[in-house]
Amino acid sequence: MIDEDVRKQVLAEISPTQEEIEHQSRVISVITKAITDKAKEIGQSYVIIEPQGSTGIKQTQLRGAADIDLFVGLDPTDYEDIIERQPKVRKKKLWGVFNQLIDLWFMPAMSAVGALDIKKTYSEHPYLSCVIDGLDIDIVSYFHLSKDELLKKGPITAVDRTVHHSRYVVDRLTDEKRENVRILKSFVKACYTYGDTSAIGKNGFTGYALELISIDSKSIDDAFLKLFNLDGSPIDPRKRSLRELRAIPAFRDDLVFVIDPTDLNRNVTSSLDPRSYHWTRVMIRRLEKYLKAGNKEGAVDILLERPIPTDPPPRGLTRHLRAFEFHSDGSYHYTIVRDKLYRFARKMTGELMREPTGEPRFGRTIFELYFEGDEFALGVYVEKPEIPERYERRGPALNLERAVNEFKRRNPDYFERDGYVWAVKKRKWTSAWSLIENLLNKNKIKGVTSVEHSGVVSARLLYVLSNCIIPLELHQGQLERD
Numbered sequence: 001m002i003d004e005d006v007r008k009q010v011l012a013e014i015s016p017t018q019e020e021i022e023h024q025s026r027v028i029s030v031i032t033k034a035i036t037d038k039a040k041e042i043g044q045s046y047v048i049i050e051p052q053g054s055t056g057i058k059q060t061q062l063r064g065a066a067d068i069d070l071f072v073g074l075d076p077t078d079y080e081d082i083i084e085r086q087p088k089v090r091k092k093k094l095w096g097v098f099n100q101l102i103d104l105w106f107m108p109a110m111s112a113v114g115a116l117d118i119k120k121t122y123s124e125h126p127y128l129s130c131v132i133d134g135l136d137i138d139i140v141s142y143f144h145l146s147k148d149e150l151l152k153k154g155p156i157t158a159v160d161r162t163v164h165h166s167r168y169v170v171d172r173l174t175d176e177k178r179e180n181v182r183i184l185k186s187f188v189k190a191c192y193t194y195g196d197t198s199a200i201g202k203n204g205f206t207g208y209a210l211e212l213i214s215i216d217s218k219s220i221d222d223a224f225l226k227l228f229n230l231d232g233s234p235i236d237p238r239k240r241s242l243r244e245l246r247a248i249p250a251f252r253d254d255l256v257f258v259i260d261p262t263d264l265n266r267n268v269t270s271s272l273d274p275r276s277y278h279w280t281r282v283m284i285r286r287l288e289k290y291l292k293a294g295n296k297e298g299a300v301d302i303l304l305e306r307p308i309p310t311d312p313p314p315r316g317l318t319r320h321l322r323a324f325e326f327h328s329d330g331s332y333h334y335t336i337v338r339d340k341l342y343r344f345a346r347k348m349t350g351e352l353m354r355e356p357t358g359e360p361r362f363g364r365t366i367f368e369l370y371f372e373g374d375e376f377a378l379g380v381y382v383e384k385p386e387i388p389e390r391y392e393r394r395g396p397a398l399n400l401e402r403a404v405n406e407f408k409r410r411n412p413d414y415f416e417r418d419g420y421v422w423a424v425k426k427r428k429w430t431s432a433w434s435l436i437e438n439l440l441n442k443n444k445i446k447g448v449t450s451v452e453h454s455g456v457v458s459a460r461l462l463y464v465l466s467n468c469i470i471p472l473e474l475h476q477g478q479l480e481r482d
Contacts, residue, residue: 001291002183002220002299008409009296010303013180014186016063024055024068030113031070035139038109044101045142048072052166054207058173060181062305067136071163072101073144076156082265083143083156092155098126098141100394106139123333124158150263163410164262165208174214180220184210184227189305191283192464193276196335199370199464200472201273202342205280209258209268228284230256230269231277237261275368279472282479310459315468319379321465322433323458325451328374332447337376340445341369345378348439352382352432357393357425362432366473370461376448379461381470382432389430395421 026050035049037138053069054061076083102120106128110118115130115137127140143156147164149164155161173181188194188205198204216235217223226235234245234257245251245259251267255274260266283302290298313321329338345367352365363383370377395411396403397420400419408414411423440450472479 001288003296006291006296006299006303007179007183007220008054009300010183010186013304014062014182016061016065017282020063020065021059024061024065024135025131027132027137028056028070029140031068031132031137034109035070035072036104036114036396038105038112039406042104044105045075045078047075049073054161054185057166058169058211060169060173060178060185060207060211061114062182062185066134067138070137070139072106072139072141072161074141076143079143084226095125098131100393101141102126102128110137110139122335123335147213147262154263161260161262161266165260166257168261169208169211169215173211177214177217180214180217180223181207181211183220183303184214184223187224187283187287187303188280189304191280192308193280196338197274198273199461200279200368200468201276202338202369203271203273205272206268209272212258212261212268224284224287228281230258235259236264238264260302275469278311278476278480279468282472285480301432304444304461308460309463310456311463312459313462314457317381317466317470319385320383321462322382322436323454323462324378324380324436325454325458326376326378326445326448327451328371328376328448330374330447334371337445337447338369338371340447341376341378344439344445345369345380346444347443348380348436351439352380355391355393355425355427359391359393361429362387362435365432366470368461368465368466368469370457370464372457372460375451375457376456377454377461379458380436381433381463385432387427387430389427390424391427393423393425395423 031048038044039046049070049072051057051068052071053067055065055068079094079097082090082097085093099120107118110128110130113132115132118128118130120126121129121138125141127138130137140159142162143161144163145155145160150161150164185194185207190211192199193201193204195206196203212235213226213370214223217226226233232242234240234242236245236257236259238259242257245257246480250265251257251270254267254270255277256269259267287299287302291301312318326341328334349365349367352362353360355361362385365383366381368379370379395414396406398416402406407421407423414421414423416422429438
């Protein structure tokens with residue numbers, strides 16, 4: 001139902017300009033030459049240097065893309081003595097290898113071409129980040145494995161699959177399907193459910209997953225249909241059913257399936273947050289309604305990414321919402337900081353919903369995390385922000401004599417009702433916000449500090465919470481049907 005007019009309008013907004021593509025190409029050439037020259041100077045061997053990601057050989061980037069991922073392939077036979085070690089020892093020694101490559105090879109090469117903000121970044125293993133001519137550059141080492149080696153033994157590092165992903169996509173994308181990838185990416189970004197920086201859910205759809213969906217689809221309408229129906233119709237080169245895939249232990253807890261064609265034992269969408277998927281479905285329904293009504297302007301608008309608004313929450317929600325903001329000192333990769341904050345938030349939610357004795361506390365609690373750069377915000381919705389000082393605790397059933405006697409001993413002011421023994425207890429916390437502050441003070445998170453005054457990141461998160469997440473959590477089924 002996406003007609004040619006809508007398609008053309010969206011592509012006119014999201015397709016990179018020729019100037020952008022040429023600028024990215026020039027910077028890639030400069031970086032590649034610098035790394036090649038330095039390798040010759042220091043006698044460093046490698047197999048290949050090639051740009052990956054959307055701005056690399058795939059060319060599926062959106063307008064304004066400002067990142068380049070340059071992958072430097074190493075010959076695994078040069079490191080056999082390390083690779084053959086036990087996993088823990090191997091990981092530690094490879095960490096040292098990648099660190100040394102950065103220090104002796106990548107950093108001097110980037111300094112020679114005037115790169116700015118040169119630094120090591122840490123994820124699965126160290127890599128180099130810098131900025132050249134306004135573009136964010138990541139230079140990543142990996143082991144150059146053949147497709148057969150990858151299928152038989154699996155990767156040595158997490159990024160060893162990437163070049164095979166890129167080659168698979170390049171070999172199968174027509175010009176039309178490349179455009180379809182861009183439309184899908186733009187739409188998912190507009191839903192706030194893209195990648196590991198999504199505002200809705202811990203992880204959204206990756207670019208690679210959207211590329212595979214486009215490759216598997218006959219048209220852009222078919223791609224949206226497949227995206228909507230992923231929870232019942234997997235995308236799998238082997239055409240395995242949902243039941244067959246769920247029977248595989250590694251896939252047991254996965255919500256949807258887009259199987260990696262370069263590694264059939266890997267689900268590309270395994271980390272997709274259910275909240276991200278369900279909100280994407282809601283937005284596909286809205287897009288469908290606009291298109292059926294002939295509202296092309298509304299359809300185009302829903303397909304284009306915009307900055308998240310900072311409008312305040314509706315008045316009725318204000319007392320139920322709070323954002324807690326943090327600043328990262330950069331000592332940890334953003335995904336590590338994100339994961340630490342998510343762990344804290346899950347623990348916090350349990351404390352807010354239940355008293356230590358198991359009785360209900362502040363009611364339904366919903367949280368979400370959002371970040372931009374080094375600024376992180378944790379947004380919390382609490383059903384009952386303030387509660388009475390005292391509550392009734394239910395004890396054992398009256399027919400359990402021994403347990404009842406013990407309960408009475410511990411609670412001299414007990415009373416009996418509805419076949420149980422009860423006691424009135426005094427709460428330590430009557431304000432949800434005070435409890436959260438206390439938990440934050442008791443559970444300091446390394447690498448981040450609390451920010452006293454909330455800013456734009458918090459405002460955007462509260463917008464997403466009140467306009468997307470809370471409606472989704474409370475009315476998911478209805479929203480996906482409407």
